[in-house]
Amino acid sequence: MGLRNLHSLTPWWSATSGVQTYRVRRVALVVVHSVAAGERLLAAARAVEDEPGVQVVFTQPPGPADNRVVDFLAAADALTTPWECAVNERFDLVIAASPTSIGTLRGALLLLPEVSTRGEIVDHNGRRCIPALNGLLRQRADDFDAVVIGLPHDAAVAALRAASPNSGRCATVVGDPTYDHLLGALAHRDAYREQLGIPHDQRLGLVVSTRGPDSLLGRTPALLRRIAMDPPTRSDRLVCHLHPDVWVWHGRRQVLAWAGSVVRTKVRFLRPEQPWQVSAAAADYIVGDHGALTAYAAATGKAVYLASPVSAAIPNSLGEAVVRYGRVLDPAVPLAAQFDWTARPSAPVARRVTSVPGRSADLLRTECLRLLRITNSTRQVTDGR
CATH class of the missing domain: 3.40.50.2000 (Glycogen Phosphorylase B;)
Structure with a gap:
């Protein structure tokens, strides 16, 4: 199936795709590069998936054929969409743990990279990724979509701002959901x-x-x-x-x-x-x-x-x-x-x-709702769900 045909497909979560039981007002795409990164991303998904009208969809970018991401998403009972479809859609929010390959996705972006025990901001392969973050921001320079880099510690935010003011201005503390x-x-x-x-x-x-x-x-x-x-x-x-x-x-x-x-x-x-x-x-x-x-x-x-x-x-x-x-x-x-x-x-x-132990769920939820442009939510979320 060519890209033109893929682009013409109506996503099954869209309001025009047929009869829906729930009304979908916003769609968030979670990009899972690896199983290790997937755990942090599931925490972000949990922060907003119970919000009425928010549909969370998962996808896997190009990578090793047998990286167990398919098994991971199946075990999580996640709704998935092929990468070839995702790159031809616009989403209200894109959530990822790595800057790799996501420059072609459209929508507000929440990046949740790991900070290693050495204090380095790394991608899903454990490699320092500040240059990749800078490259991603340059790629999206003409977009109006917001970009947020969520980090576990205020020290990591300060370090990123010192190393790269351009990426650092997008950084904020969201806690450590794995911890x-x-x-x-x-x-x-x-x-x-x-x-x-x-x-x-x-x-x-x-x-x-x-x-x-x-x-x-x-x-x-x-x-x-x-x-x-x-x-x-x-x-x-x-x-x-x-x-x-x-x-x-x-x-x-x-x-x-x-x-x-x-x-x-x-x-x-x-x-x-x-x-x-x-x-x-x-x-x-x-x-x-x-x-x-x-x-x-x-x-x-x-x-x-x-x-x-x-x-x-x-x-x-x-x-x-x-x-x-x-x-x-x-x-x-x-x-x-x-x-x-x-x-x-x-x-x-x-x-x-982390500088905010026990608060990642609330902080992630606040950031996701802001990026989704939802201002009237009354739902609460509890860490460790």
Whole structure:
């Protein structure tokens, strides 16, 4: 089907497409580049999807054919539209986590890029994206549609304004919905442990690895096997969450083959579309690396053990706060002798995760409604839904 035919199609959410049960006044398009980015985007969708007359539609831009986004959106029961149709429509609001490929989309834009533990604003591939943000703004220079860059911390807003005044003028603080989701999950810790089949006298350990050569799997690939063979306590239950891109780049079969039979028998691997917050809330301790999930766990006061020293932690960054908080495991010392956690203040970590903890849902909703030009809403939203 050519672009001309695609352009002539009437979207099924349009008022002219046929008989509608609900009257649609505004349409928001959520652009999901990856499963990891999708979690933040779902939080933004939740902020407005219960607003009467607002239809939320999801799409996947060009990218790896098997990046699990289709499975992620199916698990979320999301209404989707092909990218080829999306680029030929105008939307009231476009929400994305990365500036990649979205310059051709029309409508007000809310960008929600990730801020790494090093304090860098990155795209869905983990690459610094300030140049891409500048390029996107130049591409849209003749448009009248608003552009907002939502960041988790006022320090990130200040850093962007210093690095790029043009992009910085579009930046505002919207909180960290992923962290707020974990905060909400902690209130249901006992229920989650029961759901996972963890009795009161058993400990649950969560091993997390981000992507790339400096991750837990990249730098210390033998650690997972070591924990499986010699857990801190013999009765410990072990769960492992890998960054979704690990599965995408290598494939589930290969990752599990490299893990080995002992690990496959004793460790339960979460699938990318499964909510890791459930296991994190239920866990008694976390073994992680420099990634965001380790930082989130540390910010909530969990016992955090680092697989290896974090190289060149940036002063005053979230990564540095995690290094100061966690305990680095020594490969020459038995694990059982190292898992003797002493409670310590987690506030220095939490302060660097976001400057507005627990407020992301309200802030995202306010920003989305403003961009959608809805001024008479009476609905309220609660974080952690």
